[in-house]
Amino acid sequence: MAGGMTYTAVDSTSLSTAEIYGKALVELGRAHPEVVALTADLAKSTKIGDFQKEFPDRFFNVGIAEQNLFGVAAGMAKAGLVPFLSTFSQFASLRAADQLSTDLCYQNINAKVIATHSGTSFGQAGSTHHAITDLAVTRSMPNLTVICPADGVETYNAVMAAYETPGPFYIRINRGFDRVLYKDSDYGFEIGKAVTVTEGTDLTIIACGSCVFQAVQAADFLEKADGLKIRVLDMHTIKPIDKEAIIKAVMDTRRIITVEDHNVLGGLGSAVAEVVVESGKGCAFKKLGVPDKFAPIGLHEDIMADLGIDANGIIAAVREVMKADFELDDDWDDEV
Amino acid sequence: MPLTKQEWLNLEKKANELRNLTLDTTYWAGSAHIGGGLSVLDIMTVLYHKYMNIKVDDPNWEDRDRFILSKGHAGVSYAATLCDLGFNDVEMLKTFNLSGSKMGMHLDSNKVVGVDASTGSLGHGMSIAVGTALAARLQGKDYKTFVVLGDGECDEGSNWEAAMSAVHYKTTNMISFVDRNKCMIDGRTEDVMNLEPFCAKWEAFGFIVKEIDGNNIKELCEAIDFAYENKTDKPVMIVANTLKGCGIDFIEDDYLWHYGAFDDDKYERGKKALEESYKKRIARVEKEAK
Numbered sequence: 001m002a003g004g005m006t007y008t009a010v011d012s013t014s015l016s017t018a019e020i021y022g023k024a025l026v027e028l029g030r031a032h033p034e035v036v037a038l039t040a041d042l043a044k045s046t047k048i049g050d051f052q053k054e055f056p057d058r059f060f061n062v063g064i065a066e067q068n069l070f071g072v073a074a075g076m077a078k079a080g081l082v083p084f085l086s087t088f089s090q091f092a093s094l095r096a097a098d099q100l101s102t103d104l105c106y107q108n109i110n111a112k113v114i115a116t117h118s119g120t121s122f123g124q125a126g127s128t129h130h131a132i133t134d135l136a137v138t139r140s141m142p143n144l145t146v147i148c149p150a151d152g153v154e155t156y157n158a159v160m161a162a163y164e165t166p167g168p169f170y171i172r173i174n175r176g177f178d179r180v181l182y183k184d185s186d187y188g189f190e191i192g193k194a195v196t197v198t199e200g201t202d203l204t205i206i207a208c209g210s211c212v213f214q215a216v217q218a219a220d221f222l223e224k225a226d227g228l229k230i231r232v233l234d235m236h237t238i239k240p241i242d243k244e245a246i247i248k249a250v251m252d253t254r255r256i257i258t259v260e261d262h263n264v265l266g267g268l269g270s271a272v273a274e275v276v277v278e279s280g281k282g283c284a285f286k287k288l289g290v291p292d293k294f295a296p297i298g299l300h301e302d303i304m305a306d307l308g309i310d311a312n313g314i315i316a317a318v319r320e321v322m323k324a325d326f327e328l329d330d331d332w333d334d335e336v
Numbered sequence: 337m338p339l340t341k342q343e344w345l346n347l348e349k350k351a352n353e354l355r356n357l358t359l360d361t362t363y364w365a366g367s368a369h370i371g372g373g374l375s376v377l378d379i380m381t382v383l384y385h386k387y388m389n390i391k392v393d394d395p396n397w398e399d400r401d402r403f404i405l406s407k408g409h410a411g412v413s414y415a416a417t418l419c420d421l422g423f424n425d426v427e428m429l430k431t432f433n434l435s436g437s438k439m440g441m442h443l444d445s446n447k448v449v450g451v452d453a454s455t456g457s458l459g460h461g462m463s464i465a466v467g468t469a470l471a472a473r474l475q476g477k478d479y480k481t482f483v484v485l486g487d488g489e490c491d492e493g494s495n496w497e498a499a500m501s502a503v504h505y506k507t508t509n510m511i512s513f514v515d516r517n518k519c520m521i522d523g524r525t526e527d528v529m530n531l532e533p534f535c536a537k538w539e540a541f542g543f544i545v546k547e548i549d550g551n552n553i554k555e556l557c558e559a560i561d562f563a564y565e566n567k568t569d570k571p572v573m574i575v576a577n578t579l580k581g582c583g584i585d586f587i588e589d590d591y592l593w594h595y596g597a598f599d600d601d602k603y604e605r606g607k608k609a610l611e612e613s614y615k616k617r618i619a620r621v622e623k624e625a626k
Contacts (some may be wrong), residue, residue: 030560036474058474059476060505062468062497062501063497063500063501063504065494065497065500065501066492066503067459067463067493067497068463068494068498068500069467070463070498071460071462071463071464071466071467071494071498072463072464072470072498072501073467074453074464074465074467075404075453075463075464075465075466075467075468075469075470075471075481076464076467076468076470076471077467078402078453078464078467078468078471079398079402079451079467079468079471079472079475080398080471080475081471081474081475083467098457098460099460099463099494102454102455102457102460103453103460103463103464106444106448106454107445107446107453107454146552
């Protein structure tokens, strides 16, 4: 891994997730002269000011022009630079969707999109600044690796892994601080491999982004309150998704709940459902997320509570799914 | 690089060969974007055969000049140009648009050798060109980036985002063209969406604008020479007034020939028309060349 630094929970509690990205980018910039940073009038918001300060010649602010942002980055990548471009997820995935698809993905170029303010994390800004469709949009673009890190430490890992891996990346991170999930960056992050955060046999919660922390809290509570052993998978890579971990969850626990700060249509839940259905193995299944409506305005944690993607919402969903009646034998031949 | 008479004659000969190859490819494919393919062809001929620093045996040579065909639907004449140069087998043109071919209407930079950017969706090329121009500057390289837009394409707002950034970043190592054939799919450009005052728009964005006859090789060379000699910090935009379908009289300046089919009869008439057109162009060289 480039740089060889280790990010810890201390960094993660003193820095917002985007600030950690900003630090990671400086680290990459120092090690690799071909790394450049671009933004569309969101240098402050996306926390890439440190890079701008240290490498002013390698920093490009194209103004409020996301389509041009992506095109310029594509041209730079074509010429051998490694652009990291940052803007809000909503604009990266929708305003510049054609450029993301054609210029970055179709050409399969080595450019990394760091999409900030994802999901409903820019809560008070309302739905114009919430990104509840970006996973659906981006995971259907060929060649694109899509990552939704659970916290600041995982964001650091994802950014470093993106540099090491040729091809276009879309990494969606939240605005502000994320609750700390990982104590340090040395937990074996690997693109396309889910992290088993808690082990369990009664039910599996597959989550991404800020919902992973909520899922772990729910699992802890349910172990104490209901005696349930719940597996929590941090499915940080939405594409390519970890099919093996999903099918193992079906086989081992037969109950799956997905949780994401994204529309329940097209995102993590859909990606997991596709794998489950294609496996031919049945299981109780519930998707938690934004229920195909525009989310309310408010603090991110309040919106998450309203949508039922916080620990309380997840606990309620687990109790509901635990009521589902399933055969518990190992004979899969008589299943659906 | 002043144009000598012999050079001019050579470029006319090459342009004529490429026009024929474009028509042949359209005929083999059954149909193609021949109108815009022929309007832009003199620009491509002049760039690839007089100005651009490229190595056919090393297509990814990092110091090469870049060419970005933002009006990607002119892929039929771009393909002819690249195959004729030897980047790809000329026989590949016989597969143009056919199932399983590496070549379709819009060329894919990962499949067709020599293509610097995959284009097709309009309004992308100039941004990519700004990116390669900025990369060249950052890497201390002196290659140039050429980008050709269609005039109808200029309806896309993204071009103007790119234009603003080219001027802001003073990308004078980038030379831009608009193939101003005044036609688009649904009609004349001015009828569908008024572009005029077109040159004034580019000037207002901060470009130095040269308006020329884009199917006149001498004027093209003079404009490109002017851009090479530009010592200001403003990028140059060459607004090349062209004829859609240039060289085949019965399709010229007709927006209905944005995309069209050539059957045996039309093909024969087209070949004859190109021959006549070539004669006229040579006569013009004889008259005007010094």
